[in-house]
Amino acid sequence: MTVVNRQKVLVIDDERINLKIISDILREDADVVLAISGEQGIRKAIEYKPDLILLDVLMPGLDGYETMNRLRHDVRTSTIPVIFITALDDASHEEKALLMGACDYIQKPLNHNIVQARVRLHLQLTKQRKLLEQLANIDPLTALANRRRYEEFIVREWQTAIQHNECLSLLVLDIDNFKQYNDCYGHATGDKVLKRVATVLAGQIKPGEGLVARYGGEEFVVVLPRFSQQEAERIAKKCMLDIEELNLSYSHQGQTGQVTVSVGGVCVSPLVGDLVEDFFDKADSKLVEAKNSGKNKILWFHSHELDISVK
Ligand SMILES: [Mg+2]
Incomplete structure:
Protein backbone atom coordinates (compact mmCIF):
# COMPACT_ATOMS: atom_id res chain seq x y z
CA MET A 1 0.00 0.00 0.00
CA THR A 2 1.27 3.48 -0.85
CA VAL A 3 2.23 5.48 2.21
CA VAL A 4 2.22 9.23 1.75
CA ASN A 5 5.13 10.59 3.76
CA ARG A 6 4.86 14.28 3.32
CA GLN A 7 1.65 16.06 2.47
CA LYS A 8 1.30 19.12 0.23
CA VAL A 9 -0.45 22.39 1.02
CA LEU A 10 -1.21 25.01 -1.62
CA VAL A 11 -1.46 28.59 -0.32
CA ILE A 12 -3.22 31.12 -2.57
CA ASP A 13 -2.88 34.77 -1.51
CA ASP A 14 -2.28 37.96 -3.50
CA GLU A 15 0.10 39.40 -0.87
CA ARG A 16 3.64 38.04 -0.81
CA ILE A 17 4.07 38.82 2.88
CA ASN A 18 1.11 36.56 3.70
CA LEU A 19 2.52 33.77 1.53
CA LYS A 20 5.80 34.09 3.44
CA ILE A 21 4.13 34.09 6.88
CA ILE A 22 1.93 31.09 6.09
CA SER A 23 4.68 29.03 4.47
CA ASP A 24 6.91 29.68 7.52
CA ILE A 25 4.12 28.35 9.75
CA LEU A 26 3.45 25.24 7.62
CA ARG A 27 6.91 24.22 6.48
CA GLU A 28 7.40 21.91 9.46
CA ASP A 29 4.27 19.89 8.63
CA ALA A 30 4.04 19.85 4.84
CA ASP A 31 5.54 20.76 1.49
CA VAL A 32 4.19 24.20 0.68
CA VAL A 33 3.26 25.36 -2.84
CA LEU A 34 2.55 29.08 -3.30
CA ALA A 35 0.28 30.95 -5.74
CA ILE A 36 -0.08 34.74 -6.01
CA SER A 37 -3.51 34.78 -7.68
CA GLY A 38 -6.67 32.71 -8.05
CA GLU A 39 -5.78 31.85 -11.67
CA GLN A 40 -2.31 30.65 -10.71
CA GLY A 41 -3.77 28.80 -7.72
CA ILE A 42 -6.16 26.79 -9.92
CA ARG A 43 -3.32 25.85 -12.28
CA LYS A 44 -1.13 24.75 -9.37
CA ALA A 45 -3.99 22.82 -7.74
CA ILE A 46 -4.33 20.79 -10.95
CA GLU A 47 -0.56 20.35 -11.33
CA TYR A 48 0.40 19.52 -7.72
CA LYS A 49 -2.82 17.87 -6.44
CA PRO A 50 -2.34 19.27 -2.90
CA ASP A 51 -3.85 17.64 0.19
CA LEU A 52 -5.18 20.98 1.39
CA ILE A 53 -5.63 24.50 0.00
CA LEU A 54 -5.46 27.73 2.04
CA LEU A 55 -7.32 30.38 0.07
CA ASP A 56 -7.40 34.14 0.59
CA VAL A 57 -10.83 35.69 0.03
CA LEU A 58 -9.90 39.21 -1.09
CA MET A 59 -7.79 39.10 -4.24
CA PRO A 60 -7.83 41.13 -7.47
CA GLY A 61 -8.93 39.18 -10.53
CA LEU A 62 -10.48 35.94 -9.35
CA ASP A 63 -11.40 36.43 -5.71
CA GLY A 64 -11.48 33.57 -3.20
CA TYR A 65 -15.13 32.74 -3.76
CA GLU A 66 -14.79 32.54 -7.56
CA THR A 67 -11.58 30.55 -7.21
CA MET A 68 -13.38 28.15 -4.86
CA ASN A 69 -16.27 27.88 -7.28
CA ARG A 70 -13.96 26.88 -10.14
CA LEU A 71 -12.03 24.40 -7.98
CA ARG A 72 -15.30 22.73 -7.00
CA HIS A 73 -16.47 22.43 -10.62
CA ASP A 74 -13.32 20.74 -11.90
CA VAL A 75 -13.17 16.98 -11.25
CA ARG A 76 -9.39 17.24 -10.82
CA THR A 77 -9.74 19.59 -7.83
CA SER A 78 -13.30 19.20 -6.60
CA THR A 79 -12.50 17.05 -3.58
CA ILE A 80 -9.47 18.95 -2.25
CA PRO A 81 -10.36 20.49 1.13
CA VAL A 82 -10.15 24.30 1.23
CA ILE A 83 -9.65 26.59 4.23
CA PHE A 84 -10.58 30.22 3.62
CA ILE A 85 -8.34 32.90 5.08
CA THR A 86 -9.67 36.39 5.35
CA ALA A 87 -9.55 39.73 7.10
CA LEU A 88 -13.33 40.02 6.78
CA ASP A 89 -14.89 39.46 10.19
CA ASP A 90 -18.51 39.56 9.07
CA ALA A 91 -20.26 36.29 9.97
CA SER A 92 -22.06 36.29 6.62
CA HIS A 93 -18.72 35.81 4.83
CA GLU A 94 -17.86 32.88 7.04
CA GLU A 95 -21.29 31.41 6.40
CA LYS A 96 -20.91 31.90 2.64
CA ALA A 97 -17.51 30.18 2.65
CA LEU A 98 -18.78 27.19 4.63
CA LEU A 99 -21.87 26.89 2.43
CA MET A 100 -19.63 26.82 -0.63
CA GLY A 101 -17.94 23.78 0.85
CA ALA A 102 -14.95 25.23 2.69
CA CYS A 103 -13.81 22.90 5.47
CA ASP A 104 -12.73 25.76 7.74
CA TYR A 105 -12.35 29.53 8.02
CA ILE A 106 -9.37 31.35 9.56
CA GLN A 107 -9.34 35.07 10.29
CA LYS A 108 -6.50 37.51 9.83
CA PRO A 109 -4.40 38.69 11.54
CA LEU A 110 -2.97 35.19 11.50
CA ASN A 111 -2.19 33.53 14.79
CA HIS A 112 0.72 31.12 14.29
CA ASN A 113 -0.57 28.44 16.65
CA ILE A 114 -4.17 28.55 15.38
CA VAL A 115 -3.12 28.27 11.74
CA GLN A 116 -0.75 25.42 12.56
CA ALA A 117 -3.31 23.55 14.67
CA ARG A 118 -6.11 23.85 12.11
CA VAL A 119 -3.91 22.87 9.20
CA ARG A 120 -2.58 19.87 11.15
CA LEU A 121 -6.14 18.79 11.94
CA HIS A 122 -7.26 18.98 8.31
CA LEU A 123 -4.11 17.26 7.02
CA GLN A 124 -4.77 14.46 9.48
CA LEU A 125 -8.37 14.16 8.30
CA THR A 126 -7.21 14.10 4.66
CA LYS A 127 -4.72 11.36 5.46
CA GLN A 128 -7.40 9.27 7.17
CA ARG A 129 -9.87 9.82 4.30
CA LYS A 130 -7.29 8.70 1.73
CA LEU A 131 -6.41 5.64 3.79
CA LEU A 132 -10.08 4.68 4.04
CA GLU A 133 -10.48 5.12 0.28
CA GLN A 134 -7.48 2.87 -0.29
CA LEU A 135 -8.79 0.23 2.10
CA ALA A 136 -12.20 0.34 0.46
CA ASN A 137 -10.57 -0.51 -2.88
CA ILE A 138 -8.27 -3.33 -1.81
CA ASP A 139 -8.89 -7.04 -1.44
CA PRO A 140 -7.51 -7.79 2.06
CA LEU A 141 -6.30 -11.32 1.28
CA THR A 142 -4.34 -10.69 -1.90
CA ALA A 143 -3.76 -6.90 -1.64
CA LEU A 144 -4.96 -6.62 -5.25
CA ALA A 145 -7.67 -4.16 -6.22
CA ASN A 146 -11.10 -5.49 -5.28
CA ARG A 147 -14.27 -5.79 -7.36
CA ARG A 148 -15.46 -2.33 -6.29
CA ARG A 149 -12.26 -0.75 -7.61
CA TYR A 150 -12.48 -2.85 -10.80
CA GLU A 151 -16.00 -1.63 -11.46
CA GLU A 152 -14.99 2.01 -11.08
CA PHE A 153 -11.91 1.48 -13.25
CA ILE A 154 -13.64 -0.35 -16.09
CA VAL A 155 -16.39 2.28 -16.38
CA ARG A 156 -13.78 5.06 -16.60
CA GLU A 157 -11.65 3.19 -19.15
CA TRP A 158 -14.73 2.26 -21.17
CA GLN A 159 -15.66 5.94 -21.47
CA THR A 160 -12.06 6.89 -22.34
CA ALA A 161 -11.95 4.21 -25.05
CA ILE A 162 -15.19 5.54 -26.59
CA GLN A 163 -13.94 9.14 -26.43
CA HIS A 164 -10.57 8.44 -28.06
CA ASN A 165 -11.67 5.60 -30.33
CA GLU A 166 -9.25 3.19 -28.65
CA CYS A 167 -9.38 -0.52 -27.97
CA LEU A 168 -9.80 -2.05 -24.54
CA SER A 169 -8.95 -5.61 -23.56
CA LEU A 170 -10.22 -7.64 -20.62
CA LEU A 171 -9.09 -11.01 -19.29
CA VAL A 172 -11.21 -12.96 -16.81
CA LEU A 173 -9.22 -15.72 -15.12
CA ASP A 174 -10.33 -18.48 -12.80
CA ILE A 175 -8.17 -20.98 -10.95
CA ASP A 176 -8.93 -24.52 -12.15
CA ASN A 177 -9.95 -27.22 -9.65
CA PHE A 178 -9.65 -24.77 -6.77
CA ASP A 183 -10.90 -29.83 -0.03
CA CYS A 184 -7.56 -31.55 -0.16
CA TYR A 185 -5.39 -29.11 1.78
CA GLY A 186 -7.79 -26.79 3.63
CA HIS A 187 -8.72 -23.16 3.24
CA ALA A 188 -5.52 -21.76 4.74
CA THR A 189 -3.49 -23.45 2.00
CA GLY A 190 -6.11 -22.39 -0.53
CA ASP A 191 -5.59 -18.79 0.58
CA LYS A 192 -1.86 -19.18 -0.02
CA VAL A 193 -2.60 -20.31 -3.58
CA LEU A 194 -4.80 -17.26 -4.12
CA LYS A 195 -2.00 -15.01 -2.87
CA ARG A 196 0.62 -16.62 -5.08
CA VAL A 197 -1.59 -16.44 -8.15
CA ALA A 198 -2.36 -12.79 -7.31
CA THR A 199 1.38 -12.03 -7.13
CA VAL A 200 1.94 -13.61 -10.55
CA LEU A 201 -0.92 -11.63 -12.09
CA ALA A 202 0.17 -8.35 -10.49
CA GLY A 203 3.67 -8.87 -11.92
CA GLN A 204 2.44 -9.00 -15.53
CA ILE A 205 1.66 -5.34 -16.00
CA LYS A 206 3.52 -2.16 -15.15
CA PRO A 207 1.97 0.49 -12.88
CA GLY A 208 -0.34 2.68 -14.93
CA GLU A 209 -0.69 0.12 -17.74
CA GLY A 210 -3.92 -1.41 -16.48
CA LEU A 211 -5.55 -3.01 -13.47
CA VAL A 212 -5.39 -6.47 -11.91
CA ALA A 213 -8.22 -7.18 -9.49
CA ARG A 214 -9.69 -10.07 -7.54
CA TYR A 215 -13.24 -10.28 -8.84
CA GLY A 216 -14.36 -12.72 -6.18
CA GLY A 217 -13.51 -16.20 -4.89
CA GLU A 218 -10.84 -17.64 -7.19
CA GLU A 219 -11.74 -15.34 -10.10
CA PHE A 220 -9.52 -12.48 -11.23
CA VAL A 221 -9.74 -9.78 -13.91
CA VAL A 222 -7.01 -7.99 -15.83
CA VAL A 223 -8.08 -4.77 -17.57
CA LEU A 224 -5.73 -3.67 -20.34
CA PRO A 225 -6.58 -0.27 -21.83
CA ARG A 226 -5.18 0.29 -25.35
CA PHE A 227 -3.94 -3.32 -25.54
CA SER A 228 -4.71 -5.05 -28.83
CA GLN A 229 -6.01 -8.61 -28.71
CA GLN A 230 -2.56 -9.86 -29.66
CA GLU A 231 -0.89 -7.94 -26.83
CA ALA A 232 -3.53 -9.05 -24.33
CA GLU A 233 -3.13 -12.68 -25.41
CA ARG A 234 0.58 -12.42 -24.81
CA ILE A 235 -0.14 -11.29 -21.22
CA ALA A 236 -2.70 -14.07 -20.75
CA LYS A 237 -0.30 -16.76 -21.96
CA LYS A 238 2.44 -15.43 -19.70
CA CYS A 239 0.01 -15.53 -16.73
CA MET A 240 -0.87 -19.16 -17.49
CA LEU A 241 2.74 -20.19 -17.92
CA ASP A 242 3.96 -18.44 -14.75
CA ILE A 243 1.11 -19.94 -12.70
CA GLU A 244 1.94 -23.43 -13.97
CA GLU A 245 5.57 -22.81 -13.07
CA LEU A 246 4.57 -22.18 -9.45
CA ASN A 247 4.31 -26.00 -9.35
CA LEU A 248 1.41 -26.01 -6.94
CA SER A 249 0.44 -29.65 -7.23
CA TYR A 250 -2.54 -31.41 -5.68
CA SER A 251 -3.69 -34.96 -5.30
CA HIS A 252 -7.35 -35.55 -4.63
CA GLN A 253 -9.46 -38.72 -4.88
CA GLY A 254 -6.99 -40.39 -7.21
CA GLN A 255 -6.60 -37.27 -9.36
CA THR A 256 -3.30 -35.42 -9.35
CA GLY A 257 -2.45 -32.21 -11.08
CA GLN A 258 -1.05 -28.73 -10.84
CA VAL A 259 -2.81 -25.48 -10.24
CA THR A 260 -3.70 -23.94 -13.60
CA VAL A 261 -6.03 -21.20 -14.75
CA SER A 262 -8.65 -20.86 -17.45
CA VAL A 263 -9.04 -17.53 -19.20
CA GLY A 264 -11.77 -15.78 -21.14
CA GLY A 265 -10.71 -12.72 -23.11
CA VAL A 266 -12.24 -9.93 -25.12
CA CYS A 267 -10.91 -6.89 -26.98
CA VAL A 268 -13.19 -4.20 -28.38
CA SER A 269 -13.19 -0.58 -29.56
CA PRO A 270 -16.47 0.44 -27.95
CA LEU A 287 -14.22 -18.37 -19.43
CA VAL A 288 -17.20 -20.65 -18.82
CA GLU A 289 -16.60 -22.30 -22.20
CA ALA A 290 -12.93 -22.77 -21.40
CA LYS A 291 -13.91 -24.42 -18.10
CA ASN A 292 -16.42 -26.69 -19.80
CA SER A 293 -14.04 -27.75 -22.52
CA GLY A 294 -11.13 -29.06 -20.50
CA LYS A 295 -9.76 -26.07 -18.51
CA ASN A 296 -6.20 -24.68 -18.59
CA LYS A 297 -6.83 -22.76 -21.80
CA ILE A 298 -7.67 -19.35 -23.17
CA LEU A 299 -10.77 -18.71 -25.23
CA TRP A 300 -11.19 -15.38 -26.93
CA PHE A 301 -14.43 -13.65 -27.80
CA HIS A 302 -14.67 -12.67 -31.47
CA SER A 303 -17.33 -10.34 -32.76
CA HIS A 304 -18.06 -12.77 -35.61
CA GLU A 305 -18.59 -15.52 -33.01
CA LEU A 306 -15.65 -17.60 -34.14
CA ASP A 307 -13.82 -18.54 -31.01
CA ILE A 308 -10.25 -19.63 -31.32
CA SER A 309 -8.39 -21.42 -28.62
CA VAL A 310 -4.88 -20.05 -28.58
CA LYS A 311 -3.26 -22.51 -26.23
MG1 LIG B 1 -5.83 39.44 -0.22
Whole structure:
Protein backbone atom coordinates (compact mmCIF):
# COMPACT_ATOMS: atom_id res chain seq x y z
CA MET A 1 0.00 0.00 0.00
CA THR A 2 1.27 3.48 -0.85
CA VAL A 3 2.23 5.48 2.21
CA VAL A 4 2.22 9.23 1.75
CA ASN A 5 5.13 10.59 3.76
CA ARG A 6 4.86 14.28 3.32
CA GLN A 7 1.65 16.06 2.47
CA LYS A 8 1.30 19.12 0.23
CA VAL A 9 -0.45 22.39 1.02
CA LEU A 10 -1.21 25.01 -1.62
CA VAL A 11 -1.46 28.59 -0.32
CA ILE A 12 -3.22 31.12 -2.57
CA ASP A 13 -2.88 34.77 -1.51
CA ASP A 14 -2.28 37.96 -3.50
CA GLU A 15 0.10 39.40 -0.87
CA ARG A 16 3.64 38.04 -0.81
CA ILE A 17 4.07 38.82 2.88
CA ASN A 18 1.11 36.56 3.70
CA LEU A 19 2.52 33.77 1.53
CA LYS A 20 5.80 34.09 3.44
CA ILE A 21 4.13 34.09 6.88
CA ILE A 22 1.93 31.09 6.09
CA SER A 23 4.68 29.03 4.47
CA ASP A 24 6.91 29.68 7.52
CA ILE A 25 4.12 28.35 9.75
CA LEU A 26 3.45 25.24 7.62
CA ARG A 27 6.91 24.22 6.48
CA GLU A 28 7.40 21.91 9.46
CA ASP A 29 4.27 19.89 8.63
CA ALA A 30 4.04 19.85 4.84
CA ASP A 31 5.54 20.76 1.49
CA VAL A 32 4.19 24.20 0.68
CA VAL A 33 3.26 25.36 -2.84
CA LEU A 34 2.55 29.08 -3.30
CA ALA A 35 0.28 30.95 -5.74
CA ILE A 36 -0.08 34.74 -6.01
CA SER A 37 -3.51 34.78 -7.68
CA GLY A 38 -6.67 32.71 -8.05
CA GLU A 39 -5.78 31.85 -11.67
CA GLN A 40 -2.31 30.65 -10.71
CA GLY A 41 -3.77 28.80 -7.72
CA ILE A 42 -6.16 26.79 -9.92
CA ARG A 43 -3.32 25.85 -12.28
CA LYS A 44 -1.13 24.75 -9.37
CA ALA A 45 -3.99 22.82 -7.74
CA ILE A 46 -4.33 20.79 -10.95
CA GLU A 47 -0.56 20.35 -11.33
CA TYR A 48 0.40 19.52 -7.72
CA LYS A 49 -2.82 17.87 -6.44
CA PRO A 50 -2.34 19.27 -2.90
CA ASP A 51 -3.85 17.64 0.19
CA LEU A 52 -5.18 20.98 1.39
CA ILE A 53 -5.63 24.50 0.00
CA LEU A 54 -5.46 27.73 2.04
CA LEU A 55 -7.32 30.38 0.07
CA ASP A 56 -7.40 34.14 0.59
CA VAL A 57 -10.83 35.69 0.03
CA LEU A 58 -9.90 39.21 -1.09
CA MET A 59 -7.79 39.10 -4.24
CA PRO A 60 -7.83 41.13 -7.47
CA GLY A 61 -8.93 39.18 -10.53
CA LEU A 62 -10.48 35.94 -9.35
CA ASP A 63 -11.40 36.43 -5.71
CA GLY A 64 -11.48 33.57 -3.20
CA TYR A 65 -15.13 32.74 -3.76
CA GLU A 66 -14.79 32.54 -7.56
CA THR A 67 -11.58 30.55 -7.21
CA MET A 68 -13.38 28.15 -4.86
CA ASN A 69 -16.27 27.88 -7.28
CA ARG A 70 -13.96 26.88 -10.14
CA LEU A 71 -12.03 24.40 -7.98
CA ARG A 72 -15.30 22.73 -7.00
CA HIS A 73 -16.47 22.43 -10.62
CA ASP A 74 -13.32 20.74 -11.90
CA VAL A 75 -13.17 16.98 -11.25
CA ARG A 76 -9.39 17.24 -10.82
CA THR A 77 -9.74 19.59 -7.83
CA SER A 78 -13.30 19.20 -6.60
CA THR A 79 -12.50 17.05 -3.58
CA ILE A 80 -9.47 18.95 -2.25
CA PRO A 81 -10.36 20.49 1.13
CA VAL A 82 -10.15 24.30 1.23
CA ILE A 83 -9.65 26.59 4.23
CA PHE A 84 -10.58 30.22 3.62
CA ILE A 85 -8.34 32.90 5.08
CA THR A 86 -9.67 36.39 5.35
CA ALA A 87 -9.55 39.73 7.10
CA LEU A 88 -13.33 40.02 6.78
CA ASP A 89 -14.89 39.46 10.19
CA ASP A 90 -18.51 39.56 9.07
CA ALA A 91 -20.26 36.29 9.97
CA SER A 92 -22.06 36.29 6.62
CA HIS A 93 -18.72 35.81 4.83
CA GLU A 94 -17.86 32.88 7.04
CA GLU A 95 -21.29 31.41 6.40
CA LYS A 96 -20.91 31.90 2.64
CA ALA A 97 -17.51 30.18 2.65
CA LEU A 98 -18.78 27.19 4.63
CA LEU A 99 -21.87 26.89 2.43
CA MET A 100 -19.63 26.82 -0.63
CA GLY A 101 -17.94 23.78 0.85
CA ALA A 102 -14.95 25.23 2.69
CA CYS A 103 -13.81 22.90 5.47
CA ASP A 104 -12.73 25.76 7.74
CA TYR A 105 -12.35 29.53 8.02
CA ILE A 106 -9.37 31.35 9.56
CA GLN A 107 -9.34 35.07 10.29
CA LYS A 108 -6.50 37.51 9.83
CA PRO A 109 -4.40 38.69 11.54
CA LEU A 110 -2.97 35.19 11.50
CA ASN A 111 -2.19 33.53 14.79
CA HIS A 112 0.72 31.12 14.29
CA ASN A 113 -0.57 28.44 16.65
CA ILE A 114 -4.17 28.55 15.38
CA VAL A 115 -3.12 28.27 11.74
CA GLN A 116 -0.75 25.42 12.56
CA ALA A 117 -3.31 23.55 14.67
CA ARG A 118 -6.11 23.85 12.11
CA VAL A 119 -3.91 22.87 9.20
CA ARG A 120 -2.58 19.87 11.15
CA LEU A 121 -6.14 18.79 11.94
CA HIS A 122 -7.26 18.98 8.31
CA LEU A 123 -4.11 17.26 7.02
CA GLN A 124 -4.77 14.46 9.48
CA LEU A 125 -8.37 14.16 8.30
CA THR A 126 -7.21 14.10 4.66
CA LYS A 127 -4.72 11.36 5.46
CA GLN A 128 -7.40 9.27 7.17
CA ARG A 129 -9.87 9.82 4.30
CA LYS A 130 -7.29 8.70 1.73
CA LEU A 131 -6.41 5.64 3.79
CA LEU A 132 -10.08 4.68 4.04
CA GLU A 133 -10.48 5.12 0.28
CA GLN A 134 -7.48 2.87 -0.29
CA LEU A 135 -8.79 0.23 2.10
CA ALA A 136 -12.20 0.34 0.46
CA ASN A 137 -10.57 -0.51 -2.88
CA ILE A 138 -8.27 -3.33 -1.81
CA ASP A 139 -8.89 -7.04 -1.44
CA PRO A 140 -7.51 -7.79 2.06
CA LEU A 141 -6.30 -11.32 1.28
CA THR A 142 -4.34 -10.69 -1.90
CA ALA A 143 -3.76 -6.90 -1.64
CA LEU A 144 -4.96 -6.62 -5.25
CA ALA A 145 -7.67 -4.16 -6.22
CA ASN A 146 -11.10 -5.49 -5.28
CA ARG A 147 -14.27 -5.79 -7.36
CA ARG A 148 -15.46 -2.33 -6.29
CA ARG A 149 -12.26 -0.75 -7.61
CA TYR A 150 -12.48 -2.85 -10.80
CA GLU A 151 -16.00 -1.63 -11.46
CA GLU A 152 -14.99 2.01 -11.08
CA PHE A 153 -11.91 1.48 -13.25
CA ILE A 154 -13.64 -0.35 -16.09
CA VAL A 155 -16.39 2.28 -16.38
CA ARG A 156 -13.78 5.06 -16.60
CA GLU A 157 -11.65 3.19 -19.15
CA TRP A 158 -14.73 2.26 -21.17
CA GLN A 159 -15.66 5.94 -21.47
CA THR A 160 -12.06 6.89 -22.34
CA ALA A 161 -11.95 4.21 -25.05
CA ILE A 162 -15.19 5.54 -26.59
CA GLN A 163 -13.94 9.14 -26.43
CA HIS A 164 -10.57 8.44 -28.06
CA ASN A 165 -11.67 5.60 -30.33
CA GLU A 166 -9.25 3.19 -28.65
CA CYS A 167 -9.38 -0.52 -27.97
CA LEU A 168 -9.80 -2.05 -24.54
CA SER A 169 -8.95 -5.61 -23.56
CA LEU A 170 -10.22 -7.64 -20.62
CA LEU A 171 -9.09 -11.01 -19.29
CA VAL A 172 -11.21 -12.96 -16.81
CA LEU A 173 -9.22 -15.72 -15.12
CA ASP A 174 -10.33 -18.48 -12.80
CA ILE A 175 -8.17 -20.98 -10.95
CA ASP A 176 -8.93 -24.52 -12.15
CA ASN A 177 -9.95 -27.22 -9.65
CA PHE A 178 -9.65 -24.77 -6.77
CA LYS A 179 -12.41 -26.49 -4.83
CA GLN A 180 -10.50 -29.78 -5.00
CA TYR A 181 -7.38 -28.01 -3.84
CA ASN A 182 -9.24 -26.49 -0.89
CA ASP A 183 -10.90 -29.83 -0.03
CA CYS A 184 -7.56 -31.55 -0.16
CA TYR A 185 -5.39 -29.11 1.78
CA GLY A 186 -7.79 -26.79 3.63
CA HIS A 187 -8.72 -23.16 3.24
CA ALA A 188 -5.52 -21.76 4.74
CA THR A 189 -3.49 -23.45 2.00
CA GLY A 190 -6.11 -22.39 -0.53
CA ASP A 191 -5.59 -18.79 0.58
CA LYS A 192 -1.86 -19.18 -0.02
CA VAL A 193 -2.60 -20.31 -3.58
CA LEU A 194 -4.80 -17.26 -4.12
CA LYS A 195 -2.00 -15.01 -2.87
CA ARG A 196 0.62 -16.62 -5.08
CA VAL A 197 -1.59 -16.44 -8.15
CA ALA A 198 -2.36 -12.79 -7.31
CA THR A 199 1.38 -12.03 -7.13
CA VAL A 200 1.94 -13.61 -10.55
CA LEU A 201 -0.92 -11.63 -12.09
CA ALA A 202 0.17 -8.35 -10.49
CA GLY A 203 3.67 -8.87 -11.92
CA GLN A 204 2.44 -9.00 -15.53
CA ILE A 205 1.66 -5.34 -16.00
CA LYS A 206 3.52 -2.16 -15.15
CA PRO A 207 1.97 0.49 -12.88
CA GLY A 208 -0.34 2.68 -14.93
CA GLU A 209 -0.69 0.12 -17.74
CA GLY A 210 -3.92 -1.41 -16.48
CA LEU A 211 -5.55 -3.01 -13.47
CA VAL A 212 -5.39 -6.47 -11.91
CA ALA A 213 -8.22 -7.18 -9.49
CA ARG A 214 -9.69 -10.07 -7.54
CA TYR A 215 -13.24 -10.28 -8.84
CA GLY A 216 -14.36 -12.72 -6.18
CA GLY A 217 -13.51 -16.20 -4.89
CA GLU A 218 -10.84 -17.64 -7.19
CA GLU A 219 -11.74 -15.34 -10.10
CA PHE A 220 -9.52 -12.48 -11.23
CA VAL A 221 -9.74 -9.78 -13.91
CA VAL A 222 -7.01 -7.99 -15.83
CA VAL A 223 -8.08 -4.77 -17.57
CA LEU A 224 -5.73 -3.67 -20.34
CA PRO A 225 -6.58 -0.27 -21.83
CA ARG A 226 -5.18 0.29 -25.35
CA PHE A 227 -3.94 -3.32 -25.54
CA SER A 228 -4.71 -5.05 -28.83
CA GLN A 229 -6.01 -8.61 -28.71
CA GLN A 230 -2.56 -9.86 -29.66
CA GLU A 231 -0.89 -7.94 -26.83
CA ALA A 232 -3.53 -9.05 -24.33
CA GLU A 233 -3.13 -12.68 -25.41
CA ARG A 234 0.58 -12.42 -24.81
CA ILE A 235 -0.14 -11.29 -21.22
CA ALA A 236 -2.70 -14.07 -20.75
CA LYS A 237 -0.30 -16.76 -21.96
CA LYS A 238 2.44 -15.43 -19.70
CA CYS A 239 0.01 -15.53 -16.73
CA MET A 240 -0.87 -19.16 -17.49
CA LEU A 241 2.74 -20.19 -17.92
CA ASP A 242 3.96 -18.44 -14.75
CA ILE A 243 1.11 -19.94 -12.70
CA GLU A 244 1.94 -23.43 -13.97
CA GLU A 245 5.57 -22.81 -13.07
CA LEU A 246 4.57 -22.18 -9.45
CA ASN A 247 4.31 -26.00 -9.35
CA LEU A 248 1.41 -26.01 -6.94
CA SER A 249 0.44 -29.65 -7.23
CA TYR A 250 -2.54 -31.41 -5.68
CA SER A 251 -3.69 -34.96 -5.30
CA HIS A 252 -7.35 -35.55 -4.63
CA GLN A 253 -9.46 -38.72 -4.88
CA GLY A 254 -6.99 -40.39 -7.21
CA GLN A 255 -6.60 -37.27 -9.36
CA THR A 256 -3.30 -35.42 -9.35
CA GLY A 257 -2.45 -32.21 -11.08
CA GLN A 258 -1.05 -28.73 -10.84
CA VAL A 259 -2.81 -25.48 -10.24
CA THR A 260 -3.70 -23.94 -13.60
CA VAL A 261 -6.03 -21.20 -14.75
CA SER A 262 -8.65 -20.86 -17.45
CA VAL A 263 -9.04 -17.53 -19.20
CA GLY A 264 -11.77 -15.78 -21.14
CA GLY A 265 -10.71 -12.72 -23.11
CA VAL A 266 -12.24 -9.93 -25.12
CA CYS A 267 -10.91 -6.89 -26.98
CA VAL A 268 -13.19 -4.20 -28.38
CA SER A 269 -13.19 -0.58 -29.56
CA PRO A 270 -16.47 0.44 -27.95
CA LEU A 271 -18.91 2.86 -29.53
CA VAL A 272 -21.37 5.25 -27.93
CA GLY A 273 -24.30 3.16 -26.70
CA ASP A 274 -22.28 -0.03 -26.15
CA LEU A 275 -22.70 -1.38 -22.64
CA VAL A 276 -19.74 -2.04 -20.37
CA GLU A 277 -21.71 -4.87 -18.68
CA ASP A 278 -21.84 -6.76 -22.00
CA PHE A 279 -18.06 -6.40 -22.25
CA PHE A 280 -17.52 -8.36 -19.04
CA ASP A 281 -20.19 -10.92 -19.98
CA LYS A 282 -18.41 -11.65 -23.28
CA ALA A 283 -15.13 -12.48 -21.54
CA ASP A 284 -16.91 -14.34 -18.76
CA SER A 285 -18.89 -16.49 -21.23
CA LYS A 286 -15.59 -17.50 -22.87
CA LEU A 287 -14.22 -18.37 -19.43
CA VAL A 288 -17.20 -20.65 -18.82
CA GLU A 289 -16.60 -22.30 -22.20
CA ALA A 290 -12.93 -22.77 -21.40
CA LYS A 291 -13.91 -24.42 -18.10
CA ASN A 292 -16.42 -26.69 -19.80
CA SER A 293 -14.04 -27.75 -22.52
CA GLY A 294 -11.13 -29.06 -20.50
CA LYS A 295 -9.76 -26.07 -18.51
CA ASN A 296 -6.20 -24.68 -18.59
CA LYS A 297 -6.83 -22.76 -21.80
CA ILE A 298 -7.67 -19.35 -23.17
CA LEU A 299 -10.77 -18.71 -25.23
CA TRP A 300 -11.19 -15.38 -26.93
CA PHE A 301 -14.43 -13.65 -27.80
CA HIS A 302 -14.67 -12.67 -31.47
CA SER A 303 -17.33 -10.34 -32.76
CA HIS A 304 -18.06 -12.77 -35.61
CA GLU A 305 -18.59 -15.52 -33.01
CA LEU A 306 -15.65 -17.60 -34.14
CA ASP A 307 -13.82 -18.54 -31.01
CA ILE A 308 -10.25 -19.63 -31.32
CA SER A 309 -8.39 -21.42 -28.62
CA VAL A 310 -4.88 -20.05 -28.58
CA LYS A 311 -3.26 -22.51 -26.23
MG1 LIG B 1 -5.83 39.44 -0.22
